[in-house]
Amino acid sequence: MVAESGESTIDDEHLAARAADRPVPGLVVIFDRGGPGARVIKLERGGLELGRGSAGIDDERASRRHTEVALDGDRWRVRDLGSRNGTFLDGTRLEPERTRGAGGLLRIGRTLFLLAADVRPFAGGVAVTAGAIVGPTLRRAWSEIERAAAGGDTLLVTGETGTGKELAARAFHDAGPGARGPFVAVNCAAIPEGVAERLLFGAKKGAYSGASADAEGYFRAADRGTLFLDELGELDLAVQGKLLRALETREIVPLGATHGARVEVRVVAATTRDVRKAVADGAFRRDLYFRIGRPEVELPPLRARVEEIPWLLARAVTDVDKALVAEALFIEACALRTWPGNVRELLAAARRAAHAARADRRTAVEDRDLESDAGRAFEATAAGDDQPRPEPTRAEIETALQGARGNVTGAAKNLGLHRNQLRRWLTKHEVDPRQFGEAAED
Numbered sequence: 001m002v003a004e005s006g007e008s009t010i011d012d013e014h015l016a017a018r019a020a021d022r023p024v025p026g027l028v029v030i031f032d033r034g035g036p037g038a039r040v041i042k043l044e045r046g047g048l049e050l051g052r053g054s055a056g057i058d059d060e061r062a063s064r065r066h067t068e069v070a071l072d073g074d075r076w077r078v079r080d081l082g083s084r085n086g087t088f089l090d091g092t093r094l095e096p097e098r099t100r101g102a103g104g105l106l107r108i109g110r111t112l113f114l115l116a117a118d119v120r121p122f123a124g125g126v127a128v129t130a131g132a133i134v135g136p137t138l139r140r141a142w143s144e145i146e147r148a149a150a151g152g153d154t155l156l157v158t159g160e161t162g163t164g165k166e167l168a169a170r171a172f173h174d175a176g177p178g179a180r181g182p183f184v185a186v187n188c189a190a191i192p193e194g195v196a197e198r199l200l201f202g203a204k205k206g207a208y209s210g211a212s213a214d215a216e217g218y219f220r221a222a223d224r225g226t227l228f229l230d231e232l233g234e235l236d237l238a239v240q241g242k243l244l245r246a247l248e249t250r251e252i253v254p255l256g257a258t259h260g261a262r263v264e265v266r267v268v269a270a271t272t273r274d275v276r277k278a279v280a281d282g283a284f285r286r287d288l289y290f291r292i293g294r295p296e297v298e299l300p301p302l303r304a305r306v307e308e309i310p311w312l313l314a315r316a317v318t319d320v321d322k323a324l325v326a327e328a329l330f331i332e333a334c335a336l337r338t339w340p341g342n343v344r345e346l347l348a349a350a351r352r353a354a355h356a357a358r359a360d361r362r363t364a365v366e367d368r369d370l371e372s373d374a375g376r377a378f379e380a381t382a383a384g385d386d387q388p389r390p391e392p393t394r395a396e397i398e399t400a401l402q403g404a405r406g407n408v409t410g411a412a413k414n415l416g417l418h419r420n421q422l423r424r425w426l427t428k429h430e431v432d433p434r435q436f437g438e439a440a441e442d
Contacts, residue, residue: 023118025071028307031112031331033059036310038125038135041113043071049081050108061085061109069106069115076115078106085109090395091336091402092436104395105306105335110328112335114306126311132167133315135307137300142171148295149175149266154247156292157270159299162344165270166228168299172268173226181225186218189231196239201246202254202261219252223263232269232292233284244288267292302342303393309335312343316350317365321358326350326365333367336399337375338392349374372403376414394429397422398436405437 027048029039041048041055047070048055052062063083070077080087080094087094088107106113116122121136134142148155149172157165166185173183191199202217218227229235235243246252247267251260269292278284302309310331317324330353339346353369360369392400392415404410411433412422426433 024120025117026119027055027069027106028114028116028119028122029056029111030114030307030335031110031310031328032057033110035325036126036314038122038307040119040122042119043069046070047077050113051081051083052109057108057111059109059111062111066108067106071117074117078115083108088332090398091332092398104393105332107328107332112310112328112332122307126307128311131170132164133308133311135305137305138164138308141297141299142168144295144297145171146175148172148297152295153266154292155268156275156294156296157268157299158275158296159272160301160340160342161272162339162342163299163301164343165230165299168297169226169228169268169270173228173266176226176266178225178264178266182222183226183228184218184222185228185230187230189234191235193236196235197242198255200239201242201252204254204256214254217252217254219246219263219265220261222265224265226266226268229267229269231271231273233271233273233275233278237283237285240285240288244285244291247291302339302346306335309346312346313350313365316347317354317357320351320354323363324354324357324365325363327367329367330365330370333370334375336395338396339375345375391425392417394431397425397429397431401431401433401436406433406435407437408433 024042026040026042027050029037029041031037032039039056047068049065049068050057050062051064051066052059053064061084063081063085065081066083067087068077068079068081078087078089078094085108090104104115106115121140124136124139126136127134127139145155145157145168155169155172157168159165169185170183173179186200188196198215198217200218202220203215242253246263249260250264251262253260275284275289275293279286279289310326313326313331313334317326334346334350341348349371350365352371352374353365356369357363357365396415397411400411400414401408403414408422408426415422
């Protein structure tokens with residue numbers, strides 16, 4: 001495992017602040033000419049001036065006095081100092097001498113920074129292994145998983161699709177006493193109805209038509225190891241009951257058998273569903289939830305782990321062609337999208353972009369290679385669906401407005417919203433659509 005933390009500038013004063021549990025505001029360099037990173041720059045009292053040759057910035061597209069950054073209470077102030085190539089906050093160019101209140105993603109030249117109210121979690125950098133890329137936000141969840149592995153035999157992993165539940169299950173397996181045993185992953189959503197019991201617990205020869213030999217089942221295959229049951233909530237209630245019995249007794253009864261078989265299996269269950277709601281609706285057994293639902297670890301979505309995106313993109317494009325590199329504007333474009341499919345969606349989009357760059361005989365993957373709808377929010381829900389949509393962030397709103405050249409209706413369509421809802425959020429976030437183009441209204 002490689003921890004990429006760069007040159008941290010947290011001094012004794014700020015270490016003392018950590019001991020006092022006070023936040024240490026600053027910037028995190030997540031991409032520069034050398035590629036992905038996680039270098040911490042503390043925020044000086046009164047602000048910080050960024051430019052070529054200062055704060056460790058080596059960027060030929062940055063001016064020597066480029067940008068000034070300050071934190072006023074809980075609001076950031078970013079001011080361009082008349083730079084040659086401009087300062088970009090959340091993808092929007094700032095005019096000279098103009099201040100902005102929103103934090104987020106800052107770009108000067110080809111260098112990308114996160115504005116962080118507390119840089120202490122980033123001091124450990126980003127851990128890069130053959131199987132996973134783990135930034136400080138995800139690291140907290142993995143620490144919970146490792147504690148669960150040391151103290152129990154079950155774990156429930158929740159979170160949005162594509163956040164890395166199987167990697168989390170493997171982390172549980174590797175941190176537990178059965179690390180040298182088998183790891184068996186099962187997608188419960190893909191099991192045809194009526195055969196789940198046979199596949200999970202096995203079957204004896206002759207138990208059903210066509211059963212010409214014994215079948216061991218997933219539990220026996222995972223004996224002395226870990227069984228990962230992805231989308232556990234898709235199993236019907238009868239099978240859930242038999243699963244509960246297997247967990248309680250550590251014994252399975254294969255289909256057609258008269259006697260049980262002893263197994264030693266640690267079980268990780270995962271789901272994208274709200275399990276408590278499923279219990280309340282009668283779609284998930286309450287007793288199984290009490291057996292398998294504690295401890296529960298929720299994996300954060302990719303939009304809460306932006307520091308990992310440059311690393312994920314670098315790996316994805318070199319997997320396509322080792323001669324390819326991810327360019328700063330490509331990484332910025334990806335970092336400003338919501339990625340409802342999370343890491344899985346990001347990697348697929350990055351690979352498509354890499355293939356587009358290679359087909360064009362370029363070695364740099366650029367923002368133009370990213371498909372326009374990649375990582376965007378879903379289109380508006382069907383008529384009659386009264387489920388509220390999550391409120392987009394200011395960065396998401398500004399990105400949509402930029403793509404629609406300031407047209408509110410077009411931006412609302414990009415976000416999957418009604419234009420009146422978007423107008424309410426524009427007012428809330430104090431965003432003027434006219435700054436993104438000439439056609440602000442329709």
